[in-house]
Amino acid sequence: MTSERTYHHGDxxxxxxxxxxxxxxxxxxxxxxxxxLARRAGVSHAAPAHHFKDxxxxxxxxxxxxxxxxADALADAPGLRERGVAYVRxxxxxxxxxxxMFRPELHRPDDxxxxxxxxxxxxxxxxxxxxxxETARGDxxxxxxxxAWSLAHGFATLLLSGNLDAPVGDSDxxxxxxxxxxxxxxxxxxxxxxxxSS
Amino acid sequence: MTSERTYHHGDxxxxxxxxxxxxxxxxxxxxxxxxxLARRAGVSHAAPAHHFKDxxxxxxxxxxxxxxxxADALADAPGLRERGVAYVRxxxxxxxxxxxMFRPELHRPDDxxxxxxxxxxxxxxxxxxxxxxETARGDxxxxxxxxAWSLAHGFATLLLSGNLDAPVGDSDxxxxxxxxxxxxxxxxxxxxxxxxSS
DNA sequence: TGTAAATCTAGTCGCTGACAAGATGGACCG
DNA sequence: CGGTCCATCTTGTCAGCGACTAGATTTACA
Numbered sequence: 285m286t287s288e289r290t291y292h293h294g295d296x297x298x299x300x301x302x303x304x305x306x307x308x309x310x311x312x313x314x315x316x317x318x319x320x321l322a323r324r325a326g327v328s329h330a331a332p333a334h335h336f337k338d339x340x341x342x343x344x345x346x347x348x349x350x351x352x353x354x355a356d357a358l359a360d361a362p363g364l365r366e367r368g369v370a371y372v373r374x375x376x377x378x379x380x381x382x383x384x385m386f387r388p389e390l391h392r393p394d395d396x397x398x399x400x401x402x403x404x405x406x407x408x409x410x411x412x413x414x415x416x417x418e419t420a421r422g423d424x425x426x427x428x429x430x431x432a433w434s435l436a437h438g439f440a441t442l443l444l445s446g447n448l449d450a451p452v453g454d455s456d457x458x459x460x461x462x463x464x465x466x467x468x469x470x471x472x473x474x475x476x477x478x479x480x481s482s
Numbered sequence: 483m484t485s486e487r488t489y490h491h492g493d494x495x496x497x498x499x500x501x502x503x504x505x506x507x508x509x510x511x512x513x514x515x516x517x518x519l520a521r522r523a524g525v526s527h528a529a530p531a532h533h534f535k536d537x538x539x540x541x542x543x544x545x546x547x548x549x550x551x552x553a554d555a556l557a558d559a560p561g562l563r564e565r566g567v568a569y570v571r572x573x574x575x576x577x578x579x580x581x582x583m584f585r586p587e588l589h590r591p592d593d594x595x596x597x598x599x600x601x602x603x604x605x606x607x608x609x610x611x612x613x614x615x616e617t618a619r620g621d622x623x624x625x626x627x628x629x630a631w632s633l634a635h636g637f638a639t640l641l642l643s644g645n646l647d648a649p650v651g652d653s654d655x656x657x658x659x660x661x662x663x664x665x666x667x668x669x670x671x672x673x674x675x676x677x678x679s680s
Numbered sequence: 681t682g683t684a685a686a687t688c689t690a691g692t693c694g695c696t697g698a699c700a701a702g703a704t705g706g707a708c709c710g
Numbered sequence: 711c712g713g714t715c716c717a718t719c720t721t722g723t724c725a726g727c728g729a730c731t732a733g734a735t736t737t738a739c740a
Binding site: 330 | 686687690691
C-alpha cells in the first residue's frame with residue numbers, strides 16, 4: 285500500500301469524502317462514523333473535524349457534491365423524458381449522494397456551497413418542464429412539473445429502497461421509467477395504442 | 483402527572499412506542515434514543531429492551547404498526563385516485579410511521595409481524611390498480627401500477643421532506659395530488675380542459 | 681530565515697446501545 | 711393458603727461515538 289505516513293495526509297478531505305461514500309452506499313448514512321473514516325484514512329480520530337467541522341458538516345459536503353453532480357447530469361439530458369431518465373440513472377449510479385441529498389435533516393441548511401449547488405439542480409429540473417410540447421402540458425405548467433418530479437423521484441426512491449425488485453424484475457430500470465414517462469406525457473399519437481414497440 | 487410509580491409500568495410497550503413516534507415526527511428516526519424513551523416513560527434505561535430487544539426491534543415495531551395502519555387506510559379508499567390520495571394523506575398524517583416504513587435498513591427484515599403487515603399493504607396497493615378503466619390502462623397493467631405507485635410515493639416523499647413547499651404553496655396537498663392523478667390517468671373526457679370543478 | 685496559518689495528534693467528557701446479573705411482583709397451580 | 715415460575719423492571723458495566731481542548735508538526739509566505 286502507499287503507506288507513506290507523513291504528518292500531513294495530502295488530501296484528507298477527499299479521502300474522507302470518498303470513504304464516506306463507500307460506507308453510505310453500503311450501510312446508509314446512519315452507519316457513518318467519523319472515527320471509522322479517520323481510521324480508514326490512517327489519521328487520528330479528530331483529524332476529519334478540521335475539514336468538515338462535525339458529522340453534519342461532512343454530510344452537508346456530501347449533499348453539496350451530490351447536487352453539483354446531479355445538476356450536471358440533468359443538464360446533459362435532451363428533452364424532458366431523458367431528463368427523467370437521467371434522474372433515475374443518477375440515483376442508481378450515485379446512491380450514496382442521492383440518499384444524503386434528500387434527507388435535509390442531515391444537512392446544515394445555511395451552507396453556501398450546498399445552497400448554490402441545490403439551486404443549480406433545481407434550475408436544471410425546472411428547465412426540463414419547458415421542453416414539453418404544448419398539447420401534453422395541459423393547462424397547468426406547475427402541475428405538470430410536480431407530476432414529472434414526483435414520478436421520477438418516486439420511481440428512483442422505490443428503486444433504491446428495493447421496493448421495485450419484484451415488479452421491475454430483470455428489465456432495465458431506465459427502460460421501465462421511459463414507459464412510465466410515456467404514460468404521463470404520451471409522445472404525440474403515432475403508435476399510441478399499438479403494442480408494437482417491444 | 484400520573485406518577486403512580488409502581489414497579490411494573492402497566493403498558494410500557496405502548497408508552498415507548500408512542501414516545502418514539504413523537505421523537506421521530508419531530509427529529510427523525512436518527513434522533514431516537516432508547517435511553518431517552520426510557521426516561522420519558524419513567525423507567526430504567528434497560529427496561530425498553532425487554533419489549534423490543536434493541537433499537538432495530540423498536541423501529542421494526544414502528545414499521546409494522548405503520549404498514550398495518552397504511553393497509554387499513556388504503557382499503558377504505560374508493561377507486562384508484564382516492565387510493566392515491568389516501569397514500570398521501572397517510573404520509574402527511576403519520577409522518578413518523580411513513581418515514582420508518584420506507585427505510586428498510588432500519589428494520590429486522592425477517593420479523594413475522596412486519597412481513598405480514600407489509601404484505602397486507604402491498605395487496606391493498608395492488609388491488610387499487612384493478613379499479614382502472616380499460617381505456618386508461620394502456621396495454622400494460624404492470625407499468626400502470628408502477629406509475630401510480632411512483633407518482634404517489636414521490637409526491638408524498640417530496641412533500642414530507644419539504645421539497646414541495648414552494649410549488650404547492652397554500653393549496654391543499656391532497657387536491658394537488660388529485661390533479662397529478664388526473665394527469666396520469668385522465669378521467670374520461672367530459673370536462674377535460676375546463677377548470678370548473680372547484 | 682522567521683513567523684503565521686493550516687493540518688494533524690492526544691486526551692477528555694458525556695452520551696449511547698448492548699449485555700449481564702439480580703430484584704420485584706403478578707399469574708397460576710397445588 | 712402457599713409455592714413456584716416467569717414476565718417485567720433495575721442496577722451495573724463496557725466499548726464506541728461525537729464534540730471539544732490543548733498542543734505538536736508542517737507548510738506557506740513574506
